[in-house]
Amino acid sequence: MKLSQLRDVLAVSETGSLRAAGRYLGIAQPAITRSIREIEQELGATLFERHAKGVRMTEIGTAFVARAHAVQAEILRAKDEVNQLKGRLCGKVSLALSTASSMVLLPKALGEFRKRYPEATLSISETFFSPIERELLDGRTDLYVGPFEAGSTANTFIVEKLFDNQRRVVGRRGHPLAHARTFAELADAQWLRPATAERSTEGDFDESLAQFGLQNPNIVLQSRSALITMLTLASTDLLTVVPQQWIDSPITSTMIEAFDLPPFHAAPICILRRPDMPLTPMAEYLCDMMRRVGGHYAQRLDAALV
The missing domain is CATH 3.40.190.10 (Periplasmic binding protein-like II)
Known part of the structure; x- marks a missing residue:
């Protein structure tokens, strides 16, 4: 199985057709079709069902795409980590926050992060935990900062409470x-x-x-x-x-x-991340900035109650 084949599967799943995937990747459609056919033959399973307007994923295809996302995310993270350990201050970090977290944590944390990593690409989404859980698990999102009540999924992640x-x-x-x-x-x-x-x-x-x-x-x-x-x-x-x-x-x-x-x-504001894969140096620095700003905010809350 080749990494290019995983790339092609993900492109087809995201665009909904072989032709659109080819345009997105800048590859001729026959090459995409051949790539998908080869990986389906290797797996012995059908990933996509063809129909008049494109393709739709099978149940097996949906499960495979989730794994493919995780593989792709880890490869990109590995490249970023190597570059950062070599001293290059570049790479990508993906952060998900609730609206409330964005209001009091992001401005100061972002300012410090940009000073340290001016060439970094930071992807930020405004959301709650449930919509982003899958992306946290497969590595497409590095960190979630927002309301979280410990429950059945708590053991799946490293959960660090910032403040009540x-x-x-x-x-x-x-x-x-x-x-x-x-x-x-x-x-x-x-x-x-x-x-x-x-x-x-x-x-x-x-x-x-x-x-x-x-x-x-x-x-x-x-x-x-x-x-x-x-x-x-x-x-x-x-x-x-x-x-x-x-x-x-x-x-x-x-x-x-x-x-x-x-x-x-209201649920406490927490930081969540995967326990089985370390953050890149850049993502770890952003996490530490969130932790520090959250600590300062918690101190202000405590002082206001005195």
């Missing part, structure tokens, strides 16, 4: 209900339900409000975007519940304010 967290009721600056000191005073409020959190880590929005006696809140908008959520809060009288980091961020804190009400549970 909480969520708060917020509205725009100068909101007419900002004086509220009980949830009963919010009975007639209109709400924005954020759909950006994982139920397993952040709990259900309606259930969270119900814990404080606010049954059947008047939800008039549901947002799947952090940007839309912020713009809506800043320009309307809608209320919502967001992680503490939205309130602490210099950018968002000028537009919203937290109400003086009991906080909601």
Whole structure:
């Protein structure tokens, strides 16, 4: 089995057709077709089913592509590691963060990382753990930083808690209900339900409000975007519940304010990575920057409670 064949399989899986894969790789379609046929013959299994508009992966093909991604990621990581150990300050690091983590950790960590590795390519995605779990396992993503509750998958990763967290009721600056000191005073409020959190880590929005006696809140908008959520809060009288980091961020804190009400549970912010494969020096440095910035933020949280 050749590395070029793995490359071709991945290209076909991502583009959905042999012709598109050939265009993507700059290779003639017959060569792609021959490559796929050879690897299927070697495996004794069909990876792709042909149809009028292209191809679709078989069950075996789906499993094989997951392994192929892992192989490709490790080869690229090995090349980067060798170059970095030779003193070349280049390579790629893939980082996944939640919105809240991005707000308070990324600016300072990114600044220090860019100083140390100005020629590095940093790939950043905004997400929660569940969508990125597969990519962490197969090596396409080096680090995840965000909310995580230890559960059935905890033993699969190295999990390092940065700080505990909480969520708060917020509205725009100068909101007419900002004086509220009980949830009963919010009975007639209109709400924005954020759909950006994982139920397993952040709990259900309606259930969270119900814990404080606010049954059947008047939800008039549901947002799947952090940007839309912020713009809506800043320009309307809608209320919502967001992680503490939205309130602490210099950018968002000028537009919203937290109400003086009991906080909601939030999963701790953690760093997750694979236990069976060391990070490259560059990725390890970025991880250490996240760790340091997270430690400083935790100290500020503790000081605010004193």
